[in-house]
Amino acid sequence: MMVYRQSQLPRRPLVAGNWKMHGLRKDLVEAEKICAATAAGEAGQAEVVICLPATLLISAAPACRSAGVGLGGQHCHDEPSGAFTGDISAEMLKDAGASYVILGHSERRSGHNEGNESVREKASAALRAGLTAIVCVGETRAEREAGEALPVVGSQLTGSIPKKSTPESLVIAYEPVWAIGTGLTPTLQDIAAMHRFIRERIDVDLPGIGDRIRLLYGGSVKPGNAADLLGVEDVDGALVGGASLTARDFMAIAGVYRDFVR
Ligand SMILES: O=C(CO)COP(=O)(O)O
Numbered sequence: 543m544m545v546y547r548q549s550q551l552p553r554r555p556l557v558a559g560n561w562k563m564h565g566l567r568k569d570l571v572e573a574e575k576i577c578a579a580t581a582a583g584e585a586g587q588a589e590v591v592i593c594l595p596a597t598l599l600i601s602a603a604p605a606c607r608s609a610g611v612g613l614g615g616q617h618c619h620d621e622p623s624g625a626f627t628g629d630i631s632a633e634m635l636k637d638a639g640a641s642y643v644i645l646g647h648s649e650r651r652s653g654h655n656e657g658n659e660s661v662r663e664k665a666s667a668a669l670r671a672g673l674t675a676i677v678c679v680g681e682t683r684a685e686r687e688a689g690e691a692l693p694v695v696g697s698q699l700t701g702s703i704p705k706k707s708t709p710e711s712l713v714i715a716y717e718p719v720w721a722i723g724t725g726l727t728p729t730l731q732d733i734a735a736m737h738r739f740i741r742e743r744i745d746v747d748l749p750g751i752g753d754r755i756r757l758l759y760g761g762s763v764k765p766g767n768a769a770d771l772l773g774v775e776d777v778d779g780a781l782v783g784g785a786s787l788t789a790r791d792f793m794a795i796a797g798v799y800r801d802f803v804r
Pocket residue numbers: 560647717721722723724725760761762763781782783784785
């Protein structure tokens with residue numbers, strides 16, 4: 543197991559789970575196990591966050607609060623309240639106990655027609671409500687094969703990030719669309735190049751804070767590949783889908799940071 547030290551990790555690592563549209567009340571037992579394991583130090587100094595379906599947030603909030611596990615939603619509207627049937631506001635997520643919200647996930651960009659401008663408005667709403675936005679970016683397979691991965695991600699970033707973002711209110715997740723739920727991952731070199739590019743681009747868009755924004759890798763992160771993926775320079779953690787549904791797999795991933803010495 544690789545030992546991470548402060549000199550290698552200038553930013554606090556973050557391992558976030560995205561449960562997507564999974565989770566009935568009976569599954570809260572997994573969230574509670576994640577909380578217990580985190581409280582027992584299994585993720586070391588890393589921050590652990592679980593982004594649950596909205597229906598589970600209020601029930602999960604007490605265990606998360608006492609374990610120091612962050613709770614997140616998976617999208618929000620840009621208005622604080624109003625006649626928007628089926629939507630949920632950043633303020634409502636906050637009120638339910640969330641401190642994070644995932645925005646611009648590729649499943650929402652493609653399935654709900656969310657463009658960069660809409661993602662930016664939602665991220666501004668998250669800022670307004672005091673939530674940290676985890677803004678997702680990532681290229682499709684066709685875009686990567688056409689050599690367009692960097693410019694595509696660059697314009698997603700510039701278009702999706704509010705100018706008022708701070709290192710506390712913004713996290714970026716790089717999730718190549720073709721790596722989500724497929725078992726495929728980019729090469730470690732490609733991940734390193736993309737994360738370096740993202741950090742440089744953020745420093746242009748948000749001058750002076752590129753170095754302090756946390757960048758997550760997402761897409762088929764599993765216990766077996768987590769140490770390699772999280773060991774890549776400029777990768778400050780992971781956004782985990784399928785493997786976040788069980789405490790065993792999720793904590794095996796977060797456990798990469800167990801020996802991190804601050
Ligand atoms: O979309 C993801 C996280 O937001 C990644 O999902 P998987 O980890 O299941 O590939």
